[in-house]
Amino acid sequence: MSSIRTRAVRIAVVVSSLGGGGAERVVVDLCRYLRDSGRDVTLITLSGNDPDAYPVPEGIRRERVEIRRLAGSLLDTIRFSLSHLAAMRRKIVSLSPDVVVSFVDQTNVRSILALLGTGIPVIVSERVHPAHNPISHGWKVARRLTYPLADVVTVQTEDGAKWFRRCTRVRRLVIVGNAARSPQDLRAGAAASAFAISRPLILAIGRLTRQKGFDLLLDAFHRSGLMNDGWHLAILGEGAEREALMQQASALGIADVVTLPGYLSDVGPWLRQADLFVLSSRYEGFPNVLMEAMQLGQASISFDCPSGPSELIEDGRNGCLVAPGNVGGLGDAMRRVALDADFRRRLAAEAPKVSERFSPAAIYARWLRLIDMVAVGELRNQDIEYLLKLTDNVIDGAQPNRSSGTGQ
Numbered sequence: 001m002s003s004i005r006t007r008a009v010r011i012a013v014v015v016s017s018l019g020g021g022g023a024e025r026v027v028v029d030l031c032r033y034l035r036d037s038g039r040d041v042t043l044i045t046l047s048g049n050d051p052d053a054y055p056v057p058e059g060i061r062r063e064r065v066e067i068r069r070l071a072g073s074l075l076d077t078i079r080f081s082l083s084h085l086a087a088m089r090r091k092i093v094s095l096s097p098d099v100v101v102s103f104v105d106q107t108n109v110r111s112i113l114a115l116l117g118t119g120i121p122v123i124v125s126e127r128v129h130p131a132h133n134p135i136s137h138g139w140k141v142a143r144r145l146t147y148p149l150a151d152v153v154t155v156q157t158e159d160g161a162k163w164f165r166r167c168t169r170v171r172r173l174v175i176v177g178n179a180a181r182s183p184q185d186l187r188a189g190a191a192a193s194a195f196a197i198s199r200p201l202i203l204a205i206g207r208l209t210r211q212k213g214f215d216l217l218l219d220a221f222h223r224s225g226l227m228n229d230g231w232h233l234a235i236l237g238e239g240a241e242r243e244a245l246m247q248q249a250s251a252l253g254i255a256d257v258v259t260l261p262g263y264l265s266d267v268g269p270w271l272r273q274a275d276l277f278v279l280s281s282r283y284e285g286f287p288n289v290l291m292e293a294m295q296l297g298q299a300s301i302s303f304d305c306p307s308g309p310s311e312l313i314e315d316g317r318n319g320c321l322v323a324p325g326n327v328g329g330l331g332d333a334m335r336r337v338a339l340d341a342d343f344r345r346r347l348a349a350e351a352p353k354v355s356e357r358f359s360p361a362a363i364y365a366r367w368l369r370l371i372d373m374v375a376v377g378e379l380r381n382q383d384i385e386y387l388l389k390l391t392d393n394v395i396d397g398a399q400p401n402r403s404s405g406t407g408q
Contacts, residue, residue, distance in 0.1 A: 005098070008375035010040045012097040014088075016107045017045050020053035020263055021207070022288040023103050023127040026178055030101070032057045033364040034371075042095050046088070046107060053265065065091055067110070088114040098375040099151075103127060105135055105143055112146040121151045121374045125176075129306045130155075131163050132283035134211070144168050151374045156286035159307035174370055177311070178286045179363035180295055180355035198232040198257070202334065203274035203298075205267055205289045208239030208260070210282065213303065215241070215248060216327050217280035222252040223331035226338055231257070236270060238263040271296045276337055276344065280330065284308045291358065294319065294351035299344040301333045318350035 011034055015027045027043070034041045041060050048066035056062050067084035088110060092100060099121045102111035108124035115122055124147065126133075135143075147153050148169045154176045155161050164170045202221065206212040214235055221233050235245070235258070242260060249255040264270070267289075271277070277293035279302035286308040293300050294312060300319040302309040303326075313319035320337060322329045337344050372378075 005376055007372040008039060008098040010042075010095065010097045011371060012042045012044060012092055012095050012100045014044045014046070014092075014100060014102040014107055014111050016104060017047035017050055018052035018054050018056070019050075020265070022178070022285070023125075024054055025288065026127075027103055028054045028057065029179065029360070030364065030367055031060050033360070034368065035059045037368055042097070044088075044091065046110070063091060063095075085110060085114045089118070092120065093118055099123065099371055101125065101371065105133060106139055108150070109139065109142045109146050112149050116149070121377075122149075123152045123154060123371065123374055124150045125154045126160065126164075126285070127156070128285040129157070129160050129163070129283050130167075132211075132306060152370065154370070157307040157311055160285070176366055176370070177358055177363060178288055178291065179360040180358045181292055181360075197234065197270070197273055198259075199273070200231050200275040200338065201273065202226070202231060202233045202276045202278055202338070203236070203270055203293075204234070204278050204280060205236045205270075205293075206279075206281070208235070208237050208241040208245060210241065211284075212237070213280035213282045213305075213325075214245055216282075216303075216325065216330065217278060218245065218248050218252060218254065218258065220280070220327045220330035220334060221258070222254050223328060224335040224338070226335060227254055227257050229339065231338055232259070233257060234259045234261065234270065234274070236261055236264055236267055267292075268296070271298060274298060276301070276334070278330070278334065279303065279309060281305050282325065287312070291354060294354045297348045297352050299337055299347035300351060301330065301337060303330065312354050317347075318354065319347055 013027060013031055015024060018024050018028070031041050031043050035057060042063055043056060043060050044063045044065060046065050046067045048064055048068065065087055067087070069080050092115060097120060100111060100115060101123045102108045103125045104127050108126070111124065112122055152172045152174055153164065153170050154174050155164065156175070156177050158175060161173055161175050164173055204214060204217055208214060217235070245260065246255070249258045271293055277298040277300040279287055279290045279300070281287065281303060283305050284307060287302070290300060290302055290309060291312055300313065302313055302319065302321060303324050304310050304321040305324045310321060313321050315321040320333045322333050337347065
């Protein structure tokens with residue numbers, strides 16, 4: 001007598017690379033949780049033999065596919081794209097996964113197309129607010145056409161979900177925020193070698209790209225006048241905007257109190273020694289670094305950009321929110337928090353409580369329940385409100401009603 005499948009046993013997770021971004025960190029953490037839940041997990045990257053910024057946990061099978069290739073013509077582009085999709089299809093089908101979980105827009109489109117007709121369920125995860133994600137027009141069209149074909153689309157915030165409901169035909173949609181870091185992860189950098197930083201210090205972290213708004217931060221720091229009060233600014237990260245930011249700091253006359261140390265694999269020591277954290281992004285998906293700063297007890301200020309900061313910060317209680325792009329307002333907030341030590345301590349004392357709402361146990365339980373539901377075909381005829389209620393019940397500890405015919 002054949003047994004009825006009640007959960008996903010073999011899970012394939014697909015991401016472009018394991019570079020040093022927030023999405024990649026979530027991928028690694030999710031794979032670790034799935035492994036610890038007794039699942040057979042394969043992590044597939046599409047960037048060949050590129051080095052990893054995050055180590056793959058033990059017990060996770062690792063597969064690499066190379067999809068990058070220079071095309072000299074439109075015909076080459078089409079031919080290479082088809083061959084890449086075929087390579088992805090062969091690799092994934094050979095693993096016989098019960099479900100595939102794909103991360104980030106272009107990889108999501110490729111995963112859906114590669115698995116058409118295979119019968120393998122696909123969950124895709126959008127990691128940046130879709131209204132602000134700077135992908136090309138062609139990829140935007142591809143996303144609109146392919147995402148409705150996925151078994152489920154996950155987003156990180158309600159704001160992102162509203163965009164998909166309003167602008168696409170995606171209906172099987174689930175909100176899954178990012179998990180706070182585990183206490184073990186946060187302690188991991190505590191024994192890092194000592195280093196000297198200039199204090200008092202305002203800290204920012206992220207890729208040096210326009211999205212992160214560090215040009216706005218430099219302007220706000222200059223306007224705040226905190227340089228004259230002995231404050232310094234450090235921006236950790238690397239990217240194409242480095243030279244422009246250095247030139248801007250020089251033009252503003254603040255270069256002597258601004259440092260750009262580059263990309264660091266462990267930012268914990270900087271977060272622990274900083275006196276104030278600032279997120280200046282023009283847009284986000286879900287700001288991991290802001291949550292980590294708050295977990296470590298940093299008084300934090302953020303633009304109320306789409307999306308994520310307002311789901312972490314309660315203005316004036318555990319941090320400060322500033323209207324998106326309001327450089328003057330950001331400078332004023334920085335000055336207030338920096339010079340009012342009592343206010344800064346109150347914000348810092350409340351900040352770590354954010355982890356109660358985004359605990360790893362709750363967030364990854366939600367992922368696991370969703371993956372199992374997709375693997376056994378439990379979601380095919382359900383609408384968005386049912387999905388949201390069902391996964392919310394998991395976090396709350398209730399046992400949701402199961403669809404008929406799936407078995408236990």
